[in-house]
Amino acid sequence: MRQLSAFFLALLVFQISGGMAQDLALRGGTVLTITQGVIEHGTVLIQRGKITAIGKDIAVPAGIPVLEVHGRFVMPGIIDSHSHIGFSGDDVNEMTDPVTPQIWMKEALNPWDDSILKTLSGGVTTVKTMHGSANVIGGGNVTIKLKYGSPVEEMIVPGVRQQLKLALGENPKRVYGQKGILPSTRMGNAYILRKSFVEAREYMERWARYERNKAAGKKDLLPPKKDLLMETLKMVLEKKLAVDCHVYRADEVVWIIQFCKEFGIDIKQLSHCVDGYKVADIMSRAGVSFGGWVDWWGFKEEAYDGCPYGFKIMHDAGTNIVINSDSDDEGRYLYVNAAKVLKYNDIPEPDVLKMITINPAKSLEMEGRAGSLEVGKDGDIAVFEKHPLDSTTKCLITIIEGKVCFDYAKDSAAAKEASHD
Amino acid sequence: MIKGRWMLSVCVCLLALASTALSQQTILIRNGRIIPVVGPVIERGCLLIEKGKIAKIGEDIAAPPDAVVIEADGRSVYPGLIAPMTAIGLTGYPGAGDDLDEVGISVPQMDPFDALNPEDECIEVTRLEGVTAVLTIAGTQNVISGKSIVIYLDGDLAGDMLIKKNVAQIFNLGARQQGKYPVTLPGVMALIRDKLNQTKRYIETKKFMEKRSGFKPEDTRGEGTGEELSKPNPEYEALIPVVQGEVPALFMTNNEVMIGNAIALVKEFNLKGILYATADVLKYADQIREHKIPLIWAGTTNIPRRWEPFDHNFRAGSVLASKGALFSFDQLGWGPGNRNVRNLPVPAAHSVAHGLSEEEAIRAMTINPAKIFGVEGELGSLEVGKTANLALWSGSPVQMRSRVEKVIIKGRIIPPASIQTRLRDKFEKIVRERRSKPGSDAK
Numbered sequence: 001m002r003q004l005s006a007f008f009l010a011l012l013v014f015q016i017s018g019g020m021a022q023d024l025a026l027r028g029g030t031v032l033t034i035t036q037g038v039i040e041h042g043t044v045l046i047q048r049g050k051i052t053a054i055g056k057d058i059a060v061p062a063g064i065p066v067l068e069v070h071g072r073f074v075m076p077g078i079i080d081s082h083s084h085i086g087f088s089g090d091d092v093n094e095m096t097d098p099v100t101p102q103i104w105m106k107e108a109l110n111p112w113d114d115s116i117l118k119t120l121s122g123g124v125t126t127v128k129t130m131h132g133s134a135n136v137i138g139g140g141n142v143t144i145k146l147k148y149g150s151p152v153e154e155m156i157v158p159g160v161r162q163q164l165k166l167a168l169g170e171n172p173k174r175v176y177g178q179k180g181i182l183p184s185t186r187m188g189n190a191y192i193l194r195k196s197f198v199e200a201r202e203y204m205e206r207w208a209r210y211e212r213n214k215a216a217g218k219k220d221l222l223p224p225k226k227d228l229l230m231e232t233l234k235m236v237l238e239k240k241l242a243v244d245c246h247v248y249r250a251d252e253v254v255w256i257i258q259f260c261k262e263f264g265i266d267i268k269q270l271s272h273c274v275d276g277y278k279v280a281d282i283m284s285r286a287g288v289s290f291g292g293w294v295d296w297w298g299f300k301e302e303a304y305d306g307c308p309y310g311f312k313i314m315h316d317a318g319t320n321i322v323i324n325s326d327s328d329d330e331g332r333y334l335y336v337n338a339a340k341v342l343k344y345n346d347i348p349e350p351d352v353l354k355m356i357t358i359n360p361a362k363s364l365e366m367e368g369r370a371g372s373l374e375v376g377k378d379g380d381i382a383v384f385e386k387h388p389l390d391s392t393t394k395c396l397i398t399i400i401e402g403k404v405c406f407d408y409a410k411d412s413a414a415a416k417e418a419s420h421d
Numbered sequence: 422m423i424k425g426r427w428m429l430s431v432c433v434c435l436l437a438l439a440s441t442a443l444s445q446q447t448i449l450i451r452n453g454r455i456i457p458v459v460g461p462v463i464e465r466g467c468l469l470i471e472k473g474k475i476a477k478i479g480e481d482i483a484a485p486p487d488a489v490v491i492e493a494d495g496r497s498v499y500p501g502l503i504a505p506m507t508a509i510g511l512t513g514y515p516g517a518g519d520d521l522d523e524v525g526i527s528v529p530q531m532d533p534f535d536a537l538n539p540e541d542e543c544i545e546v547t548r549l550e551g552v553t554a555v556l557t558i559a560g561t562q563n564v565i566s567g568k569s570i571v572i573y574l575d576g577d578l579a580g581d582m583l584i585k586k587n588v589a590q591i592f593n594l595g596a597r598q599q600g601k602y603p604v605t606l607p608g609v610m611a612l613i614r615d616k617l618n619q620t621k622r623y624i625e626t627k628k629f630m631e632k633r634s635g636f637k638p639e640d641t642r643g644e645g646t647g648e649e650l651s652k653p654n655p656e657y658e659a660l661i662p663v664v665q666g667e668v669p670a671l672f673m674t675n676n677e678v679m680i681g682n683a684i685a686l687v688k689e690f691n692l693k694g695i696l697y698a699t700a701d702v703l704k705y706a707d708q709i710r711e712h713k714i715p716l717i718w719a720g721t722t723n724i725p726r727r728w729e730p731f732d733h734n735f736r737a738g739s740v741l742a743s744k745g746a747l748f749s750f751d752q753l754g755w756g757p758g759n760r761n762v763r764n765l766p767v768p769a770a771h772s773v774a775h776g777l778s779e780e781e782a783i784r785a786m787t788i789n790p791a792k793i794f795g796v797e798g799e800l801g802s803l804e805v806g807k808t809a810n811l812a813l814w815s816g817s818p819v820q821m822r823s824r825v826e827k828v829i830i831k832g833r834i835i836p837p838a839s840i841q842t843r844l845r846d847k848f849e850k851i852v853r854e855r856r857s858k859p860g861s862d863a864k
Binding site: 114115117118121277278279280281295296297298299304305306307308309310312313316317328329330332333336337339340342343385389390391392393394406411412413414415416 | 512514542543546550722723724725727729730731732733735736759760761763764766767770771773774775779819820821822823824841842844845848849851852853855856
């Protein structure tokens, strides 16, 4: 029995993974480009995984399969820049030390984890799947396309700077305070972060001195010890790695922005940033994205001031607003969460759709290849039955680089029942 | 934009300051799309509120001279939503501690009314989104967790909020307390059976004592111990109405085995049952209907198991409705952390996306929970004589973008304020002022 199901699994994997980067045309839908307006009865042409044409009267070259999507809504694949999917074991939090930059989440990624399939059903094509928030300095996150069953290296979005996870506030305080070790206060969090990066600077200086001496032809040199923690922090200081900081309270938002400025660290996103609206102007001047939920609040002390009306304040201040799931559950319906923004705020509809597409793409520094439907970008697409901000809609098709990865017509309960009959 | 739409008389603003006086206010809602839930929609109609009750519904009602007139201008009037399984009223400021989940594996005597706090900030936050009444329960961490109450989300004192006491006794088949009996499901079943049997025995001994006046506990050789008769047992006292079928036993379940066990207990002890389920309801849909066990379906947004299709839970509402089950929605994730009871329409929206009719979805948030908790005489629909608990919506509640523009509870127009509107007003100003002063960067 087990052998049999393994066989079917293998078959399924073969079907889904066998080579991405395909040709496909979607014809007749309402195309929500996100950055270039709406095209009624439009066609999107994907060739070798890239969008090659978008418009009303696009001739589809012979031999390219065509999906007729009349009456449907075609939008870029949804991007979730704070997720924890794809880890089958209990691998999210290396909660044994407050400083663990030596670990990389890609090494826990399971391409066959079911959460990837379930997330595809919500029109999601890209996620940054992350280390948890137990440690002040956690592990390296990984930004992936949801290419279920593909080798990990093929899932990772190429050419995109990855982000190291930092965490402030209650979580590291609680995890280590309970063990009776530092940090047990926000002061402790700050100290650990500063101490680590001061050490990283010294580490870099030691290596630089060694390289200088070597270049000068000095003999009998002993190279400094290689330190995996410091190697990662060095990448951060050299801007080869950006950071994402889990932070709730406004005072800590201001603090981390200052800290990153002081050390020359590129901070791209403030995650779970429930207080962000209080310092929206400061975030927007720092060029850091707000990442968070629309209406979660009060589930712990530092989340008490969560306020869904804050989106308007941030929008007015020009903050790059990103709606995240932080949950295997809500990652499947970020479009429903996005619609809630309209309940609480007078923000134009197109700007709300940006919060789950081009804005997270910017936060992940991949707006050149995803987050909108534009010629030259990846053919990552979600097709919705009704407008994505209509809460009674559903995703019908999810496409990654021209390949259909989720298809309601095949993957729904009704379709599966029919196929058994 | 919203401001301009409302043509409220000036007196409303003045009266809004005196909250209690307003509950007796006569209010006429005019030109609204009225969705009574139990009857046909009135596309353009009026609704008159007098003395906290719905006095009249019709296409055209003349405004009584003392009435506050709300010009609905085509907006929709829905009955207030009713949320099951909340902790509203028991959730204090984080860190200050909440009042849920008393210690012990069986605490049926715990009554959330005894801890109900009208200042709980969840009350304002929740009612502003159209939820006007909730079931507040004593806890979920005990196998027998305590009583539950239906409350209005308005009232100066706990007593003002109360609609119904002792609505249902909460049994959680999934509750486990580390290292203490019972830590398995068979253990949980044995514990519940024992408590119910002991309660029956307790009733018998009470009757026995009443029959023999002048009876002394020490005379009970062979008929019971003196101990069990010498003083009232609060645990069994609380379970008496449950075993007598007067108060429903609400069984919390999170898999098919637990659902089967809950139905078995209902049959075995002839209980009035309510089922709360976070998974696997479809396997039991026929039995639930056959035994007339109402259902609180909390699993819509639960992630299906690996072998289940992605829409397994999204479509459950539609299948349940087609089978004629009486069910209400609840969101998964109940607990002291859930301050988002206002998201009750989220599972409704998913269910509509996957085949449930919008009408059924609305019923599952209004009249169905009212029936399940036995308050359908007061709540759950717009009918003359019922309590005036209702909300004006910009669109359907199953649309997340729809705004609740006016809430009325027991005939009182609820001020549009909560901790979150206050934070909005405060920081909107602070951020705007800081933005107007360039150079005042983060320091």
